[in-house]
Amino acid sequence: MQPSETPIETTFDVTGIGNAIVDVISHESEAFLEEFQLIKESMALVDEKTAIDLYNSMSPTIQTSGGSAANTMSGIASLGGSSGYIGKVRNDHLGEVFSHDIHAAGVHYSVSPAEDGPPTARSMIIVTPDGARTMNTFLGISTTLYKEDLDVGLIEGSKVLYCEGYIWDIEATKDTIRSAIAIAKDAGRKISFTLSDSFCVMRHHQDWIDLVNGPIDILFGNEEEIQALSGYETFREAINWIKGRVEIACLTRAEKGSVIVSQGETIEIEAKPVQQIIDSTGAGDLYAAGFLFGYTRGLDLATCGRIGSIAASEIIVHTGARPLSPLQEVISKELYP
């Protein structure tokens, strides 16, 4: 592990750990999903050749940094919070793009780019006319994020550790996350975790049940993901199941808003309506950013959820999963008009 670059007394709001990915996004018809047998709104892992083949069939693309936890950390910084990020890129063009964008967002990021090995991860994201996104991710070098890459001081010095479920797909990075969770717990920090994808939930079902019954304090997931984890077919049953297992569960339901479940209360938050959803990529990531920004400031849960909804609404009206406008200004206007 890296020596503590950041002294332990420096307190960040949140540090996130995840796959460092550049998104390659195109807008396609529904027929494109059928032609390539892609499961709408899911994330599929693909090898480099499949990624290239798919790219060659895609319409003109927009390339911009992504990665679930990296989007969330960029969102927290854009809200005016302090955040750190742990994830790995290669020293190639996409690696430079990722590093530029996360530094430019104001996120603390100090993992050295790998000098050799597979290229920087990229996700081919197909956005259909309804704004839904379907992802095909080549993980590349991001699968080699080892314990040695963890900045212990950064994790110890952050109020909350945020872990991306996607990272569980690789044995090596799973161990890295477990180490990160142990470091944060030992330092008395909160552990938050996002379920990422319902297929991902099914792949790691028992592990994640153990995490939910164990170290996780704050859980993020959408309707399908919490149903997959709980094993219940209705959202209401899934809510009852999660209550008491974690301190707080934030469950998102797209245009139906979100539900925040804590031991004392269950709060329904309305989605902020938008004129047209252009690209839903990053909606869940930015909801988590808004919630954690509020949480680390000690705001009440309803306000935390409202900030999440507003942050998510900014991201879905344009292509790409990083905020185009400083969220700090967006939130000020919405909360204190």
Place this chain on the structure above:
Amino acid sequence: MQPSETPIETTFDVTGIGNAIVDVISHESEAFLEEFQLIKESMALVDEKTAIDLYNSMSPTIQTSGGSAANTMSGIASLGGSSGYIGKVRNDHLGEVFSHDIHAAGVHYSVSPAEDGPPTARSMIIVTPDGARTMNTFLGISTTLYKEDLDVGLIEGSKVLYCEGYIWDIEATKDTIRSAIAIAKDAGRKISFTLSDSFCVMRHHQDWIDLVNGPIDILFGNEEEIQALSGYETFREAINWIKGRVEIACLTRAEKGSVIVSQGETIEIEAKPVQQIIDSTGAGDLYAAGFLFGYTRGLDLATCGRIGSIAASEIIVHTGARPLSPLQEVISKELYP
């Protein structure tokens, strides 16, 4: 010059020639322009080091193919027309991005990527909150587009040759354009030209006066550009000056619409109103695409201008200068609702 890959009997609507550029776009405050002493809404040529320095100071970016003539050719293809493109990239990551995007748009493009020399051109584009774009372009390998790169058959087989004024900044590519114009004229084709940028007009004033008095049939430019070329301070005087010098002049005025000046008539076209301009990059390029799409179908000038306005309105409501929705569908809905 390349042997005729495309047999002369194959007729394309339009072939464009220009600098093959990938756009690196960020949204910044007005203060950013002041800090870096950038002239708002202009295009400045910068060296590689300045481009990197600027990139390092920019907010998170979106990377997507650009290049004025390439945007126009992509627009024509998106409208359902047939177009070709001539411009040069390196065999590097940005070169692959450019080649992918122009092929994916359906444009005929067969210039081989250079195996050595400077990297693919990129333009650092700063978009301010009013949607205005300020460009800083490192031309890289695009300055080495030589006569030998011209696909003679493609030019001879296209109803219209479209030349980008920006390309005049380099001595070598200026000669290439002159050769392309000669090939098209010899084949009895129409020559169209865009003035690109008012500073560019001033740099090449006498050359362009000669072009307007000579081979150019269809001229594109905005209010400032035609005033700079004509030497008149008012738009009305500039219109009178251009009348009769070219067959058709299409003069754009942002939200005030456009004016089409031909020998017989002067037609005012309204801009298609949009709710909010997010990024004006490519507005003029897509206006030219719409106009030339109509022109090569023999439509009346007012309809050509209207298609131009609709195409431009699609491009300014999102970040990036390439259409996100198939323009063919957009136009069908607007013209035949």
